Amino acid sequence: MRDLDRSRRFDAAVMPHLERGYALARWLVRDPSEAEDVVQDACIRALKYIDGWTGDTNRSWFLAIVRNAAYDTLAKRGVRAEVPLDDTDLGCVEGTPETSLLAASDRTLLNRLVEELPPLFREVIVLREVEELSYRDIATVLDVPVGTVMSRLARARGRLLVAWQAATKTERA
Amino acid sequence: MRCEDALIQISAAVDRELDPARAVKLHDHLETCPTCRAADEQMRVLSSTLRTSLTQYELPAGMAARMRATALATPTLVTSTTPRWVPRASKFAALAASWLLAAYVGMWVALPHMSSDDQLVAAHSRSLQANHLIDVASSDRHTVKPWFADKLSFSPPVVEVDGYQLIGGRLDVLDGKPAAAIVYKRRLHTINLFAAAATPGTTKLSTSVRNGLSLVHWRADGMQMTLVSDINQNELVDLAHALGAR
Ligand SMILES: [Zn+2]
Numbered sequence: 377m378r379d380l381d382r383s384r385r386f387d388a389a390v391m392p393h394l395e396r397g398y399a400l401a402r403w404l405v406r407d408p409s410e411a412e413d414v415v416q417d418a419c420i421r422a423l424k425y426i427d428g429w430t431g432d433t434n435r436s437w438f439l440a441i442v443r444n445a446a447y448d449t450l451a452k453r454g455v456r457a458e459v460p461l462d463d464t465d466l467g468c469v470e471g472t473p474e475t476s477l478l479a480a481s482d483r484t485l486l487n488r489l490v491e492e493l494p495p496l497f498r499e500v501i502v503l504r505e506v507e508e509l510s511y512r513d514i515a516t517v518l519d520v521p522v523g524t525v526m527s528r529l530a531r532a533r534g535r536l537l538v539a540w541q542a543a544t545k546t547e548r549a
Numbered sequence: 550m551r552c553e554d555a556l557i558q559i560s561a562a563v564d565r566e567l568d569p570a571r572a573v574k575l576h577d578h579l580e581t582c583p584t585c586r587a588a589d590e591q592m593r594v595l596s597s598t599l600r601t602s603l604t605q606y607e608l609p610a611g612m613a614a615r616m617r618a619t620a621l622a623t624p625t626l627v628t629s630t631t632p633r634w635v636p637r638a639s640k641f642a643a644l645a646a647s648w649l650l651a652a653y654v655g656m657w658v659a660l661p662h663m664s665s666d667d668q669l670v671a672a673h674s675r676s677l678q679a680n681h682l683i684d685v686a687s688s689d690r691h692t693v694k695p696w697f698a699d700k701l702s703f704s705p706p707v708v709e710v711d712g713y714q715l716i717g718g719r720l721d722v723l724d725g726k727p728a729a730a731i732v733y734k735r736r737l738h739t740i741n742l743f744a745a746a747a748t749p750g751t752t753k754l755s756t757s758v759r760n761g762l763s764l765v766h767w768r769a770d771g772m773q774m775t776l777v778s779d780i781n782q783n784e785l786v787d788l789a790h791a792l793g794a795r
Contacts, residue, residue, distance in 0.1 A: 383621050390620075394613050399606040412612060413674065419620035420675075483602040490603060504564065505599040511566045530560035536599075537591050 382423065389433035390422050396435055396507060397442040403502045404446040404495055417445040436509070436516040443499065443517055450495060459496050459528065482544075489539045497532035504529060550578040555585045563592050619675070622722040624684055665724070666759045672721050673741045673762060673777040676730065682739065683717035683732050693718040697729050703772055705729035705744035710791040713740065733788070740778040740788065747773035754794040756782055767794040 397418060401411035418441045425441070426433065447457050490501055503514045511529075515522045558575045561567040567575065579586050676682045685696040690707040696718060697705055709715050712735065719730040721743065728745040747768055754767040763782040766775045767789060774794070776785050 383617075386617065386621060391613065391617065394616060395608045398608050398612070402604075402606040408609070411606075412609070413671075415612075416616055416619055416675065419616045420623050423620050423623070482598070486599060486602045487604055490599070501599065502603070505596060506603050506605065511561075511564065526561050526566065527557050529564075530557040533560050533592055533595055534556065537595055540595070 382426075385426050385433075386419075386423055389426055390419055390438055393435045393438040394419075397438055399506065400439055400442050400499070400502060401446050403490075403498060403506070404443070405449050406491060410449060411446075414445045414449055415442060417448075418442040421445065435507075436513045439503070439507075439517045440519065447495070455495065457496055458494070459531075485543055486536075486540065489536055489543065492539070493532060493535060497528065497535060500525060500529045501532050501536070550574060552582065552585055555579075555582070556588055559585065559589045559592050562589075563596050618725065619722065622725075622727075624720050666757055666764060668723055669743060669764060669775050669777050670759045670762050672723060672728075672730070672743065676719065676721070676732070676741055677739060682719065684719045686717040688715050688717075690715065693731065701727060701729055701746075703729075703744070703746045705731060705742075705772065706770075706774075706792060707731055708792055710788060713788055713791075735778075735780055735784065735788075738778055738780040740776060740780065740785070742792070743775045743777065744772045747771060751795075754786065754789050756786065758782070765789045765794070769793060 394415065398411060398415050401414040401418075402408065405411050405414055418438070421444075422433075422438060422441050450457070490498055493501065499518070500514060503509045503517060509517070511522050511525045514525045514529075518525065555575060555578050558567055558571055559579075562572060562575060579589060685693055687693050688709070690709055693715070694704075694707040697707070700720060705718075707715070707718065710733070713733040714735070716732050716734050719732065721728045721730040723743060723745050726745060728743050731742040731744070733740040733742065749771045750768060752766075752768040754765055757764045757766070762777055762779055763785050764775055764777050765782070765785045765788075766773070768774065774789075774792070776789055776792075778785055
């Protein structure tokens with residue numbers, strides 16, 4: 377029966393990655409119930425694609441679908457997926473954050489700083505540092521060349537470093 | 550090597566994603582450039598701190614079952630997007646079967662925390678988000694009504710109403726049971742009329758508001774009917790009256 381086949385394929389291709397998809401959606405839309413809607417939308421899209429899909433239905437495949445669904449939600453809020461043009465992200469920063477001083481407050485702070493990044497920077501940080509995907513897999517999710525992943529990640533980190541040090545300085549001042 | 554290029558490569562080296570040739574050049578640059586050496590140290594601290602600090606979101610309880618049930622209960626569009634190798638005759642059978650499955654899944658999927666209004670609002674929102682507002686596109690009730698007849702055990706009202714443009718119909722799922730959704734447009738707004746099998750009897754119309762959406766409920770002819778839209782409630786009540794609600 378075709379529908380049993382459909383549910384079996386769904387269980388194999390989507391269910392194992394559902395939690396990772398939800399985590400990415402949470403980071404991108406930053407709202408639990410909207411993230412749930414994004415994942416629901418992604419599940420429905422995934423089912424539609426499964427039939428015509430010949431490649432691997434792995435985690436990157438599902439994350440790419442979740443990402444597209446999340447950007448549709450962001451677009452409805454008027455958030456545009458753009459990489460900021462300025463190159464100051466790569467400016468050198470002074471001083472070194474002291475690892476020994478990293479406490480619970482830094483954890484909260486870092487989460488906030490990542491949340492405040494533009495979505496295109498936020499997602500590379502999350503895909504790398506939370507999902508621990510390789511550059512090649514991140515490139516698949518984002519549908520961009522590996523070189524773009526490399527430079528975007530560097531710029532996102534540069535921004536985070538500047539913001540982190542600025543925030544830490546204010547706190548200690 | 551320019552420091553700006555070095556920073557990109559430092560970041561890649563932190564991830565062990567730098568090819569050996571460039572790694573050697575970067576190493577040479579770091580030997581001679583204290584600024585980039587500091588940046589290298591910072592990137593490493595940042596990366597390892599992020600790994601232990603960033604929130605690991607977990608699936609809310611029951612979400613996996615909900616996602617699965619709704620996705621599998623959402624019919625694939627009955628249009629040319631259906632893969633060519635699916636025999637035409639089996640398509641309606643497949644749809645009907647997917648509803649059996651939906652009903653079965655509905656028995657075990659837990660939706661107790663979702664009130665009926667929440668479910669209706671969710672179904673309305675879903676219809677706007679994904680490309681599945683309508684399964685059968687037609688402004689002609691003589692096309693939409695028979696389309697439902699093949700798939701449901703009850704006969705939802707499909708009525709053309711002045712001032713409200715009928716655009717088509719869709720199968721949906723409410724409380725794990727198949728429901729008809731009849732879709733109207735008014736100006737730029739989308740209106741879903743949900744009809745599901747209910748105990749016989751008639752109730753007067755009642756209204757509610759959820760997440761900024763208006764809902765109008767009534768029961769007639771063994772069906773629970775609900776209109777959901779973001780238009781103002783009076784317009785929705787007018788439509789309910791035109792559909793026979795008292
Ligand atoms: Zn340098």
